[in-house]
Structures are given as C-alpha cells and as structure tokens.
Amino acid sequence: MKRFRVTALALSPVVIPVEGFITGSSFRGALAYQYLRSNGFPDPNKDELFQRAFVKERLLAAPLYPGHSVLPLTSLSCKRNPGFRRGGSSGPHGVIDLLWSKIADAPRPNSCPVCGQDLKGLHGFYSENTQQKPFTVLETHVGIDRVSRTSADGVLYTLHTLEPGEKLYGVVYVLDDDLEPLLAERVYCGAEKTRGRGLLRLTWEEEQIPTEEERQNAWLSWNEELRIRISDNKEDFYFTLTLDSETIIVDRFLRPSTDPADAVSWLPKCHPGAQKSFGRGTLRFITGASQSQLIKGWNSAHGLPKEQDIATGRGSVFCYSFQGDDTDLAALIHELYILELEGMGLRRGEGFGRLSISSPFHAAFSEVR
Numbered sequence: 001m002k003r004f005r006v007t008a009l010a011l012s013p014v015v016i017p018v019e020g021f022i023t024g025s026s027f028r029g030a031l032a033y034q035y036l037r038s039n040g041f042p043d044p045n046k047d048e049l050f051q052r053a054f055v056k057e058r059l060l061a062a063p064l065y066p067g068h069s070v071l072p073l074t075s076l077s078c079k080r081n082p083g084f085r086r087g088g089s090s091g092p093h094g095v096i097d098l099l100w101s102k103i104a105d106a107p108r109p110n111s112c113p114v115c116g117q118d119l120k121g122l123h124g125f126y127s128e129n130t131q132q133k134p135f136t137v138l139e140t141h142v143g144i145d146r147v148s149r150t151s152a153d154g155v156l157y158t159l160h161t162l163e164p165g166e167k168l169y170g171v172v173y174v175l176d177d178d179l180e181p182l183l184a185e186r187v188y189c190g191a192e193k194t195r196g197r198g199l200l201r202l203t204w205e206e207e208q209i210p211t212e213e214e215r216q217n218a219w220l221s222w223n224e225e226l227r228i229r230i231s232d233n234k235e236d237f238y239f240t241l242t243l244d245s246e247t248i249i250v251d252r253f254l255r256p257s258t259d260p261a262d263a264v265s266w267l268p269k270c271h272p273g274a275q276k277s278f279g280r281g282t283l284r285f286i287t288g289a290s291q292s293q294l295i296k297g298w299n300s301a302h303g304l305p306k307e308q309d310i311a312t313g314r315g316s317v318f319c320y321s322f323q324g325d326d327t328d329l330a331a332l333i334h335e336l337y338i339l340e341l342e343g344m345g346l347r348r349g350e351g352f353g354r355l356s357i358s359s360p361f362h363a364a365f366s367e368v369r
C-alpha cells in the first residue's frame with residue numbers, strides 16, 4: 001500500500017459543485033478516463049489494470065479540497081470576525097474547538113474572548129492554521145436551441161467555476177504498487193469538458209504511512225493531555241473518530257445510518273449511556289457532533305444519475321472511551337490503526353469514509369487560538 005498527497009492546479013476554469021470542492025467520485029472518473037485515453041481506449045471490461053483499480057477499488061481516490069484538512073463540526077469562531085488568529089491584535093478573533101470541554105463537562109464558552117460577540121460554527125477547510133476558501137465565480141449561461149441556434153426558451157443556467165491558478169488537495173491510496181502509473185499528470189474533471197473546462201495539472205508526492213507504534217504514541221499523549229482536564233476520571237483511554245470525508249453507512253437492514261457502530265462492529269452505539277464490551281474491558285460512547293448529507297452524482301459512463309445516498313457529513317466527530325487492561329488496550333489500538341488506514345462505510349474507492357483517530361485539531365484548539 002502506498003499513500004500519495006496530490007496537489008491539483010487548475011489550468012482552465014473548473015466547474016465544481018456549490019460545496020466548493022471536487023468530489024472523490026468525479027476525481028476517480030477523471031483518472032479512469034485519462035487511463036483509457038492514454039492507452040487508446042481499451043475495452044474497460046477486459047482491461048485487467050482498469051478493473052482492479054476502478055471496479056475492485058484497489059485505487060482509493062479522494063475528494064480534492066481547497067485546504068489540506070476539514071474543520072471539525074465542533075469548531076467555533078467569532079460571529080463578527082471569524083478565522084484563525086494571526087500575529088498582532090488586528091485580524092480574525094481565533095478558533096476554538098468545543099470537543100474537549102464537552103468531554104470534560106466544562107462550561108462551554110459562549111462569547112468571543114476578544115470582542116464579546118457570539119461564537120458561531122466555523123465550517124469548511126484549512127491548511128496550516130489558515131481557513132481556505134477557493135476563488136470561484138458564478139457564470140450565467142443561456143441554453144442554445146439545437147435547430148434554430150438561437151436562445152432556447154426557459155433554459156437559463158449558472159455554473160460555479162474554480163478560477164485558473166487555484167489549487168486543491170487530496171490524499172490517494174494505491175493498494176497495489178503496479179497501479180502507480182495510473183496517477184496521471186493531467187486530467188479533465190467536472191462538467192463542460194468538451195469546451196476545454198476542467199483541466200487540472202496533478203503533482204503527486206509519496207507520503208510515508210506512519211507505523212502502528214507512531215500512531216499509538218500520538219493517541220496516548222492526546223489521551224493523557226485530555227485526562228488532565230477531566231476532574232472525576234474513571235476511564236483509561238479516550239479516542240475520537242473525526243470524518244475527513246462524507247461517510248456512507250447503512251444498518252443491517254440497508255437503511256441509511258449516521259452511527260459508526262453500523263459500520264464498525266466493535267463500537268458501541270452513539271447515544272448517551274451506550275456501552276459495549278471489548279475483550280474484558282468496556283467501550284463507552286461519550287459525545288459527538290454530526291450531520292447528514294445527501295450524496296448525488298452523475299455516472300458519465302452510463303449517462304445516468306447515480307443512486308442517491310445519505311451520508312454522515314465531513315467534519316462529524318464521535319468520541320468514545322475505554323476502560324480495561326493493557327492487553328485489551330493494545331488490541332483496541334490495533335483495531336483503531338486498521339480503521340484509520342482503511343476508513344469505513346461504503347464507496348471507499350470514491351474517497352468516502354476517510355477518518356482521523358484523535359485528530360490533533362481537538363487538542364490544539366481546545367482553547368482559543
């Protein structure tokens with residue numbers, strides 16, 4: 001398994017959804033099309049490499065976001081002057097993450113410590129403590145009647161486009177090393193490709209996948225730092241799942257669900273007081289913040305709309321605790337390591353179901369910064 005950070009530079013205007021990023025499904029389709037095109041359009045049903053990468057999902061594409069990371073739904077900022085603090089007294093009034101005070105049952109901050117105005121949820125993307133918003137324009141077009149070549153009645157439409165020069169970022173996993181040549185240098189992505197829209201230049205950088213020991217050390221120090229703040233502490237280990245992309249979960253009757261327990265059998269249900277045995281120890285659900293989102297899409301190969309799914313939104317956070325002995329804790333950490341690497345839920349080849357365990361964001365922004 002190899003992990004690559006991809007930077008996509010827009011070389012022409014790129015039509016993107018109103019959410020302001022390229023979906024993993026769309027990016028995967030662009031890579032698949034580029035592979036077929038550069039190989040003289042072989043029959044995808046008979047091409048072994050194509051089947052393995054895009055049908056058997058051995059290449060896990062990712063959404064391309066305007067920042068390196070997603071802001072968790074627990075992050076807040078000043079209503080009047082939102083954003084990460086920069087040096088000096090002018091500029092945004094800082095960001096605070098509520099998760100740790102929720103876990104510790106500490107009083108929740110209500111107002112901005114700088115100006116006293118209300119705090120409001122800060123959503124979207126960030127890179128290196130700066131909120132990232134792509135520079136986009138809204139273009140209005142008139143549909144053309146194919147016969148008369150004049151404007152068609154009732155066909156006025158708008159396109160939300162990313163301007164040339166803007167950059168988007170993602171992380172792609174290649175599960176078989178021989179699929180690496182499929183990581184193209186240029187792709188066309190999004191709508192209106194036949195008019196030259198959607199050209200992206202891709203830069204790939206291989207990233208070392210951290211070892212289980214490295215992740216364990218990071219999670220244990222995150223837990224120790226949190227436990228210091230909790231006065232009446234009976235739990236041994238706290239961890240969170242923070243969703244880095246939309247996650248499609250279904251329960252055992254195939255109904256849409258926003259509970260990670262329906263995707264990961266050893267987790268307790270996410271409602272207050274829920275608990276489940278893990279080895280000789282106990283896992284408990286502590287708190288969370290989540291929202292659901294409707295996933296739509298277009299299947300270019302079939303020329304039909306994709307099936308709609310209800311997903312748990314990116315930035316959703318679920319916090320759990322564990323009480324038990326060291327052997328079971330080691331087993332739990334191993335399960336968490338696998339979960340973070342593999343993600344959870346359906347359609348992971350399209351970049352759904354990515355998550356971070358005990359994201360350092362919750363520790364770094366537990367106080368206003």
Ligand SMILES: [Zn+2]
Binds near residue numbers: 079081093116117
């Ligand atoms: Zn303020």
